[in-house]
Each structure stands twice: as C-alpha cells, then as structure tokens.
Amino acid sequence: MPSSSRSFDIAVVGAGICGLAHALAAARKGKRVVVIDRDAQANGASVRNFGFITVTGQQEGECWNRALRSRDIWAELSERAGIPILQRGLLTIARRPEARLVLEEFLATEMGRDCKLVEPSALSAYGDGLNGAAFAGALYSPHEVRVESREAIPLLAAYLEEQLGVTFLRQTVVHTAAPPRLDTNRGLIEAETIVVCPGDDFHTLHPERIAAYGLTRCKLHMMRARPARYDEKLPPVMSDLGLVRYLGYAERPAAAALRRRLEAEQGDQLANGIHLIVVRSADGSLVIGDSHHYAETPDPFAPESVDRLILDEYAEVFAGPLPEVSERWIGTYASAPDRLMLIDCPCDALRIVLITSGTGASTAFAIAEEVIGELYG
Ligand SMILES: Cc1cc2nc3c(=O)[nH]c(=O)nc-3n(C[C@H](O)[C@H](O)[C@H](O)COP(=O)(O)OP(=O)(O)OC[C@H]3O[C@@H](n4cnc5c(N)ncnc54)[C@H](O)[C@@H]3O)c2cc1C
Structure with a gap:
C-alpha cells in the first residue's frame, strides 16, 4: 500500500462485529475508514456465536432498546449486503409453572408488547417436534432475527469494503493506538480518530485502562447437530x-422462585451456566448451546460432560431421538461483574469499546451508532 493511503479519518481496531459496526457507522457519515485486525479473517466470538439477534430477554432499558435498533440494522443489511436471515422470532418454552409465571410477568412489561403467551395445546402452530404436552406454556416473540455468523461476518466485511470503501488491513497487529498514530507490525497508520474493539484481548492495547473494569473472560460450549427430522417452521x-x-x-x-426450583432440579446445569438455545441453519442442521465458565484465561478443553448437560435439556424440550453431533467448538467473550458493555474514553479522539456480555451480535450496531454519533457530533 502506498504511504499516502495510510492516513484515514478513523481507524477501527478489531474486525469482529463490534469493529465492523463502528466501521459501518463511520462510513455512513462519509469518513475514510480503516479496519485493522491481527487475523486473516474474523475468528473470535463474532463467528462462533449463534448469530441470534436477541431482543426479548435483553435487560430492560438501554440494552433492550439497543437490541431493537440493532435488529433493524441487521434487517436492512440483509438486503444491502446479501446476508440471509435464516429464522425469525423466538419461542421461549416454560417447562414449569414457575417459568410460566416469569413469562407472564415479562408480558406485562413494555418489553412484552407484540409478544404472546402460547398454551401448550397451541404450540403446534409454531412447528412440530416439541414435547408440547409436558410444558406449562411458552412465549412467542416476533422480534428476533437469526443469521449464520460464520457467513454473515465475512459478507458484512465485503459489503463495507466493496460498497462503502472501507479499507481492511488483515494480519496486522496494532501495538499502540494513540491518535493520530497506530503502530503496527506493518508500520505506522495515521488516523484522526481511533476506536479500539479488541473483543476479549485485554492486554495488547491500553491494558491499564481495561484493567480498571475488573474484566474476566467467559468460555462457552457450542455444537452443530443434524436431527433426523426438524420442522423448518420452528x-x-x-x-x-x-x-x-x-x-x-x-x-x-417471579424468577426467584424459578431459580429455587432449578437449583433443586437442575443444579448441574446451573453450576455450568447452561441454558438452551437451538437455532436452525440453511442446511437443516442445528446450532445447540451453550454453557458459561469464567476465568481470566479460560482453558481450551471442552469436556463431554458439559455437552451432555446441554443435550439433556434439549431432550426435555424436543421429542424424538437426540440429533447426531457433527461439530463442536468453544468461544470466549469479555465479561464484566457490573455491566453489559463499556465505552472507555482515554482522550477526545480515542474510544475503547468492549461488549462485556453475550450480547454483541444483538447490540453492537446500536452501540456503534452512539459512539460514532458522539465522536462526530
Ligand atoms: C459461543 C458464543 C455464543 C454467543 N451467542 C450470542 C448470541 O446468540 N447473540 C449475541 O448477541 N451475542 C452472542 N455472543 C456474544 C457475541 O458473539 C460477542 O459479544 C461479540 O461477538 C463480540 O464482538 P467483538 O467484535 O467485540 O469481539 P471479537 O469477535 O472477538 O473480535 C475482536 C477482534 O479484535 C481483534 N484484535 C484484538 N486486539 C487486536 C490488536 N491489538 N490488533 C489487531 N487486532 C486485534 C481480534 O483479532 C478479533 O478479530 C456469543 C458469544 C459466544 C462466544
């Protein structure tokens, strides 16, 4: 690259969903954007997740509003960047009466608007294959969209590069980021403004700023499985x-009573941070997860016992034999004791943005609009 083209209005470090969302927001403001990432292609949490843009269930207030806004941007990008939306909506099953009470209380909040309680006898309208008769009810939400992250993230990057003129520097490690300079293993980059979106790398850039938030990392187990039969409508x-x-x-x-009952009946699942999410891919396979184990440096091991606990919950919810598992992986993300995300502001032209919960696919676009809006007025 000629040296004259190494100067930009804004540099974004990190090509996960958080970095791409900031690149999108800045490019839409007409800025000359560079995205810099150490890997040859996105390889972090952003391609390891469910691709489930979850609205219903996000924390009331800011997070829920951000999820709604981000969902709208995903829907718009689906058209513009050719990112297929594979599923819509969410069916949250209440296996126990205590769970149904939580859903009823949820429905009475503003977040319950457009959602509806589904009686077990009416569940088949949403698709076959559930253990419907055994449930206490369910909540249907129309708000969600689901993309295949391992395809969606490269498509989004290609759209930014080809349609919005964003420059990508891959296999480039940023060693220091202090506007207007970024020192990388491939030389100096200049940018008036810098946004650092490092995912769960707390140590390379501004480690002293990030350390102040007391972050840790969360490891999750994920599986892809092929069921003998699965209703496409679900x-x-x-x-x-x-x-x-x-x-x-x-x-x-009402969640307190549900938790007490789960502690008595599913203590192993709770101890492993397990909850069930099942989404379907274009080829008919399912992505099933997940678990949550916290450590500063999570180990790379994925014990079968944890996957078994996830599949035990699958077997309670779905009728028929367990699907055959064809692929397993782990992912990690940043986690904070007291917040879902953070925007750190070391100086006027620098922001560090970390999503410190499992909500990045669902909220990053809205967060990025706020950050870029504030930076550029
Ligand atoms: C298994 C799993 C399931 C999940 N499910 C969901 C879900 O269903 N819905 C949802 O909303 N969220 C979900 N999440 C959370 C979501 O995936 C994350 O919040 C989100 O992907 C974080 O995006 P990111 O861009 O911050 O991080 P990442 O995707 O980790 O990207 C960070 C990037 O920064 C680069 N980088 C860091 N430092 C440097 C440096 N100094 N120089 C160059 N490059 C650097 C890294 O190489 C990396 O590519 C899930 C996460 C996991 C792991």
Missing part, C-alpha cells in the same frame, strides 16, 4: 434455564 427455541440468565426475564420478581 423459530429459535429457548427454555427455563434461559429465564434465570437473560436479565429481561431474570429481573422479574
């Missing part, structure tokens, strides 16, 4: 265990 499915993890439900008063 939206993404969750169940009781999700109601004590997702804050939009878990902060409802």
